[in-house]
Amino acid sequence: MRPFARSFFERPSAVVAVELLGHVLVSERGRERTSGRIVEVEAYYGSNDPASHAAKRRTARNSVMFGPPGRSYVYFTYGSQYLLNVVTCPSGTPGAVLIRALEPLEGVAVMMRRRGTRERTLLASGPARLTQALAVTGEDNDRDVLDGGPVRLEADWAATRSPVVVTERIGIREGSDLPLRYYLAGNPHVSKRVKPEGLTVTHG
């Protein structure tokens, strides 16, 4: 299977977000390997995106978003939760894609133990749930996710993809009118359905 090129991530966040759906996120912790198919994402930008951490100035926390694409941006929020992003856009231009939900593939038993539930659809159907299921923490911030590290993306170009649903982003105050959340239509592992399903688009 052809791996991801760095240039895949060097594009606008919304493009990378949509095209990332269907590919696989892998975590290796010692002998424990867990993985899941990406079924839900959100795109974030810079100064033109008030909901983004990079909306204002460059700080210690958000500086990863300004750096080279294809790296991880893991941050801590709400007192106890880590959220995982992949950096997008050319170096110098801030951007990231938040991984919001996975369909569990490998290491389901390990995920169940880490998450404390046996319900498959509760293992990784949310940005903080999936980091818990894959044991992703602040230690994984600012790491290459294309080059064989313990947390990495593996391309699956052959994955059959459902149509993509586009909605506004979740859990934000400003910029909530922007249609920058994408998920695979009808997938039970998506974090939250929307009442009238948003606009659906297809891509190849």
Add this chain to the structure above:
DNA sequence: CACTAGATTTTCT
């Protein structure tokens, strides 16, 4: 099923 509140820490004002 819908809604509420608490957890708990980092960042920015």
Add this chain to the structure above:
DNA sequence: GAAAATCTAGTGG
């Protein structure tokens, strides 16, 4: 000092 790209447990219908 307040808010935050969230989740869980609890209450009540």
